[in-house]
Amino acid sequence: MASPSYEQVEPGTELPPRQYQVTRRDLVRYAGASGDFNVIHWNERIAKSVGLPDVIAHGMLTMALAGRFVTEWAGDPGAVTEFGVRFSAPVVVPDDDKGATVEIAGTVTERLDGQRVAIDVTAKSDGAKVLTRARAVVRLA
Amino acid sequence: MAINTGYVGRTFEPTEPYEVSRVKIAEFADAIGEPSPLCRDRAAAQAAGYPDVIAPPTFAIVVSAAGSAKVTHDPDLGVNYAMVVHGEQSFEHARPLHAGDVVVSQSTIESIRPIGSMTTMTTVTQIRTVDGELVCTARSTLVERGA
Numbered sequence: 001m002a003s004p005s006y007e008q009v010e011p012g013t014e015l016p017p018r019q020y021q022v023t024r025r026d027l028v029r030y031a032g033a034s035g036d037f038n039v040i041h042w043n044e045r046i047a048k049s050v051g052l053p054d055v056i057a058h059g060m061l062t063m064a065l066a067g068r069f070v071t072e073w074a075g076d077p078g079a080v081t082e083f084g085v086r087f088s089a090p091v092v093v094p095d096d097d098k099g100a101t102v103e104i105a106g107t108v109t110e111r112l113d114g115q116r117v118a119i120d121v122t123a124k125s126d127g128a129k130v131l132t133r134a135r136a137v138v139r140l141a
Numbered sequence: 142m143a144i145n146t147g148y149v150g151r152t153f154e155p156t157e158p159y160e161v162s163r164v165k166i167a168e169f170a171d172a173i174g175e176p177s178p179l180c181r182d183r184a185a186a187q188a189a190g191y192p193d194v195i196a197p198p199t200f201a202i203v204v205s206a207a208g209s210a211k212v213t214h215d216p217d218l219g220v221n222y223a224m225v226v227h228g229e230q231s232f233e234h235a236r237p238l239h240a241g242d243v244v245v246s247q248s249t250i251e252s253i254r255p256i257g258s259m260t261t262m263t264t265v266t267q268i269r270t271v272d273g274e275l276v277c278t279a280r281s282t283l284v285e286r287g288a
Contacts, residue, residue: 020174033165033172034203050223059227064173064199071197077170077177077237078191080198084231084280133229 003075006115006140015073015106015119020065022057022091023099030061044095056090062102062130063087066121069104070136081116082137089128100125106136115139144260144285145219146253153211155247158271159204163240166196173197186239193240201232205266205279208246212264213283220262221285228261229282235275243271251280258287 004013027041036058040047047055063085071077093100103124110118121134163183170180175197178185186194213220238244248266261284268277 026172030172033169035206060199060202060230061173063230064175064197067198068173068175071175071177076189077175077179077197078189078195080232080234080237082231082233083198084229086229087227 004073004140006111006117009108009111009117009140011108011110013108015069015108017103017105018069020102020104021099022061022065022093022102023097024055024093024095026099027055027057027061027093030058030064034058034060036060052090052092054092054094057093057100057102059087059090062091062123062125063134065102066104066123066131066134067136069106070119070121070138073106074138074140079138079140080136081139082135085121085131085134087130088132089125089130091125091130102130109135112137115141143219143255144253144262145217146255148215148218148250149253150250152247152249153208153215155245156207156211158243158245159207161196161204161238161240161242161244163194165203166194166200166240169200169203170197173199183240191237191239195237195239198232198234198237200238201234201268201277201279202230204238204244204268205246205248205277205281208248208266208268209264209281212248212250220283224286226284226286227281228284229263229280231280233278235277238268238276242276244268244276245271246279260285 106121123131251263
């Protein structure tokens with residue numbers, strides 16, 4: 001997929017929606033890569049003891065998937081100048097081979113100076129919005 | 142125990158220098174499924190105008206976490222970690238982190254707000270090179286649920 005140019009993009013331009021699978025294996029791998037070993041991301045017994053339905057994904061992994069969604073579209077992981085999210089619901093990851101599905105979509109909301117555009121991102125899992133107020137500013141070629 | 146509001150505005154000690162490595166960037170990119178060669182192939186990154194392989198935008202959490210830990214490990218702050226969830230996170234990047242960067246992070250507590258039985262705490266962490274160049278500002282809000 002060719003990267004979009006600033007001239008081609010306008011408010012209302014939609015990024016192609018994507019679905020990402022998140023399994024327990026992915027959580028273990030993200031824990032190791034990020035250094036976040038909070039037990040609620042890998043231990044069902046403790047997750048349930050603190051009132052969670054099951055093991056949940058790291059919020060930062062969900063945010064990273066939303067970031068990847070934007071950078072794959074932009075064609076450059078270095079293109080993001082601002083990126084913020086609110087974690088509105090957990091991504092619950094069952095102990096099976098399929099894991100959780102995170103559905104991500106995005107729409108360009110503004111053209112900014114410096115060849116940059118603002119994008120509103122939505123992320124859902126199991127019918128719930130898992131990110132809200134998710135916004136990225138990306139510099140395009 | 143509630144979070145100690147006397148900590149608002151406090152700036153903590155900077156971390157020890159952290160050297161961003163190609164291996165760690167590639168490991169992080171693999172963990173989030175970021176497929177870009179700019180995170181793995183130095184020649185590709187240089188062809189795109191970067192000094193070396195670049196980190197995905199949320200990699201900054203790996204670096205800023207050490208600064209945040211200075212805050213969260215302060216026993217007098219009074220945070221009950223069993224009750225904490227991550228509420229919000231944002232990053233402003235002056236440029237992407239790249240392999241070879243040697244950076245320190247330093248955190249300041251921006252606000253502590255009781256909201257009903259919950260308390261939110263927002264921390265701002267600046268990631269700078271050891272030469273003082275500001276690379277990233279990370280803002281993190283933790284929510285402590287009421288017991």
